[in-house]
């Protein structure tokens with residue numbers, strides 16, 4: 001089967017489409033034929049190993065000091081179950097699924113992956129029926145991060161929420177999840193993305209290149225930093241007393257329940273992944289070059305099976 005591997009850190013050119021052995025599911029695993037995966041900003045950063053000094057050391061210790069320990073990148077996927085181990089009870093052959101390979105020995109830039117039915121880390125769920133495989137592949141990472149952080153911020157119905165960096169993957173989900181809770185949303189992004197974030201549910205928009213959001217006169221219940229480019233000290237100026245600041249810079253630990261809630265939100269039509277571009281897996285280098293620019297809107301999908 002085909003997979004994309006990287007054996008050294010560096011530019012997108014370190015990614016290679018190669019043939020590797022197809023895995024066989026163990027008794028407790030399902031074998032998923034992957035239809036789509038994505039290039040998250042996390043994939044691009046892991047590949048380039050582009051982190052500030054302290055984080056760099058930690059990431060290298062975790063992910064491989066001189067070269068990547070896990071040679072297949074990719075943090076989310078959609079696909080169809082092709083085989084199940086004899087102890088699997090929740091899934092059957094033919095189920096359309098969505099998931100993350102967190103803590104598994106390989107990532108999702110591959111045609112097939114074996115996933116345990118029950119896991120401590122990483123999740124698997126049934127694909128929302130109204131989403132294409134391309135859309136579903138882009139749901140878990142950005143969606144679960146947004147949901148996790150909005151829960152941490154104790155989002156309540158009708159609150160005022162400012163989302164900084166609303167046009168990225170996490171931001172685009174945060175806008176939609178907050179809207180579903182009838183929040184009044186101010187989205188901070190470039191003016192070229194105003195239409196996009198309004199279509200997702202933003203009420204007010206503000207261009208970060210032209211206006212300093214911390215000088216707004218309004219007060220907010222929540223400031224959500226969805227791109228890791230603002231700070232609590234800045235956000236504090238516009239937070240109500242007891243208001244919450246949350247950021248993607250924090251460690252998150254989304255669970256199976258988060259994925260299931262997200263899939264329900266998608267099936268009910270309240271969340272729809274925003275797809276910026278889709279590339280065939282043969283163009284993985286181009287896809288990483290695009291994400292490296294830091295300007296992607298929502299999500300960048302890799303079609304493993306042409307749709």
Ligand SMILES: NC(=O)c1ccc[n+]([C@@H]2O[C@H](COP(=O)([O-])OP(=O)(O)OC[C@H]3O[C@@H](n4cnc5c(N)ncnc54)[C@H](OP(=O)(O)O)[C@@H]3O)[C@@H](O)[C@H]2O)c1
Nearest residue numbers: 041145165167168169170190227229248252294295296297
């Ligand atoms: N903690 C976690 O579990 C977790 C999970 C997922 C992601 N993350 C992190 O979250 C961050 C965001 O990832 P993402 O994939 O959602 O988005 P992304 O692709 O990194 O963000 C791209 C978007 O951010 C906008 N942007 C860039 N600089 C900006 C700035 N200074 N102010 C406001 N917007 C700006 C860009 O719009 P313009 O072109 O208009 O500037 C673009 O639409 C990354 O650092 C990622 O590593 C963390």
